[in-house]
Amino acid sequence: MDPTGHQPSPDYQQLAQSIKDWAQALGFARAAITGIDLSHAESGLSDWLARGFHGEMDYMARHGLKRARPAELVPNTLSVISVFMPYLSGGQDPDAVLADTSKAYISRYALGRDYHKVLRNRLQQLADRISAVAGQYGHRVFVDSAPVLEVELAKQAGQGWRGKHSLLLNRDYGSFYFLGELFTDLPLPTDPPLPKEHCGNCSACMDACPTQAIVAPYQVDARRCISYLTIELKGAIPLEFRRAIGNRVYGCDDCQLVCPWNRFAAASPETDFAIRHGLDDVSLLELFAWSEADFGQKMAGSPIYRIGYAKWLSNLAIGLGNAAPNAQIAAALLARRDDESEIVREHVEWALLVGGYIQQI
Ligand code: B12
Numbered sequence: 001m002d003p004t005g006h007q008p009s010p011d012y013q014q015l016a017q018s019i020k021d022w023a024q025a026l027g028f029a030r031a032a033i034t035g036i037d038l039s040h041a042e043s044g045l046s047d048w049l050a051r052g053f054h055g056e057m058d059y060m061a062r063h064g065l066k067r068a069r070p071a072e073l074v075p076n077t078l079s080v081i082s083v084f085m086p087y088l089s090g091g092q093d094p095d096a097v098l099a100d101t102s103k104a105y106i107s108r109y110a111l112g113r114d115y116h117k118v119l120r121n122r123l124q125q126l127a128d129r130i131s132a133v134a135g136q137y138g139h140r141v142f143v144d145s146a147p148v149l150e151v152e153l154a155k156q157a158g159q160g161w162r163g164k165h166s167l168l169l170n171r172d173y174g175s176f177y178f179l180g181e182l183f184t185d186l187p188l189p190t191d192p193p194l195p196k197e198h199c200g201n202c203s204a205c206m207d208a209c210p211t212q213a214i215v216a217p218y219q220v221d222a223r224r225c226i227s228y229l230t231i232e233l234k235g236a237i238p239l240e241f242r243r244a245i246g247n248r249v250y251g252c253d254d255c256q257l258v259c260p261w262n263r264f265a266a267a268s269p270e271t272d273f274a275i276r277h278g279l280d281d282v283s284l285l286e287l288f289a290w291s292e293a294d295f296g297q298k299m300a301g302s303p304i305y306r307i308g309y310a311k312w313l314s315n316l317a318i319g320l321g322n323a324a325p326n327a328q329i330a331a332a333l334l335a336r337r338d339d340e341s342e343i344v345r346e347h348v349e350w351a352l353l354v355g356g357y358i359q360q361i
């Protein structure tokens, strides 16, 4: 403080460097800084919404272009600190799980603790460290759920380029990480976007997508994406996608698994992302046998908890319908044929039919 009681202006160049060092010490792979001009992304966002690609995710349409205008979301925002944290935690080979129809494939980001809390908490710690130097300043932390174009901000900050699957990619970490941001009213020096993208002629992610959800490079029709169908969609999963979903019971990683930049993606040192309940290599039948109390107890603190027990059972029923038929599967499905949830009953009925356990009347 100076004698008048004001905090002297910090050296912003020095502060920016300190922020990057502190972010790494807090477990983020890297921090970078960008401004608030995302006007170049507005037409892509409008186009995506106009084509209805958001499906039932009303929150995507609700904020309209505010999503691309950080200073409308948080007035006085001048700089955005973009961070990312890898989440792979080793475990069973994903391709082996996908190939075994008796197993449940759970998206690699969801095998441990809910990332929202982990990242938000670390970003808040970063914000607090900044106040020790900058004094009181305007800021807010965001992870995933806010109306923010996170991938675009990260790209602008030079954290990577956008892959054709629309996710952020970089040479050192691939794409298996979460993004987060700290909006501030500090005039921090910004980092430039990367001079070059590195997808070239590759289109492996588009070719590998089981439901052809990547309808053109950088354009994902969420209504076709297995991540949307198994996590976001509240009602019944449309029949046309059920076979293609295979044994993916929560999210999907196919477009990332085939990406050459993920070949050497390293495991995350974060203990919060350590695999819980053997979810990296578990059978559909074992999960389908969980009672609602088991689900509540085992999935507490996991991102999977948010989809609820009925959606969980419905997704598992699709997996069981797609599995190589056997007597245990038949018994498990028949036992849930009269489930109290209509949505579960409907998915179980489908599974019994496609598995050949019952005949269409
Ligand atoms: C909604 C959402 C989804 C939706 C829609 C996905 C999507 N691509 O939009 C669904 C449920 C399908 C989804 C799935 C997944 N998601 Co998601 N999702 C989000 C969320 C909340 C918003 C994304 C968004 O703004 N979409 C709106 C559209 C318009 O954005 P866009 O597709 O990026 O489009 C831009 C360009 O591609 C281009 N564009 C789009 N259409 C068009 C059309 C034309 C003509 C042109 C010229 C340009 C253009 O312009 C747009 C603006 O720049 C973000 C978090 C956040 N707040 O940002 C996480 C986020 C993108 N998801 C994430 C993850 C991890 C996933 C999954 C991998 C989860 C999983 N394993 O199941 C999958 C991957 C699917 C995929 N290939 O995208 C991470 C990605 C991390 C990373 N490395 O980039 C994020 C950033 C969450 C986080 N905080 O970490 N997700």
Ligand code: SF4
Pocket: 162, 163, 164, 165, 169, 198, 199, 200, 202, 203, 204, 205, 206, 255, 258, 259, 260, 261
């Ligand atoms: S699979 Fe190929 S096209 Fe898709 S994001 Fe990776 S490098 Fe880019």
Ligand code: SF4
Pocket: 165, 208, 209, 210, 211, 212, 213, 214, 220, 224, 225, 226, 227, 251, 252, 253, 254, 255, 256
């Ligand atoms: S997450 Fe799966 S369904 Fe969605 S775009 Fe990627 S490969 Fe396709």
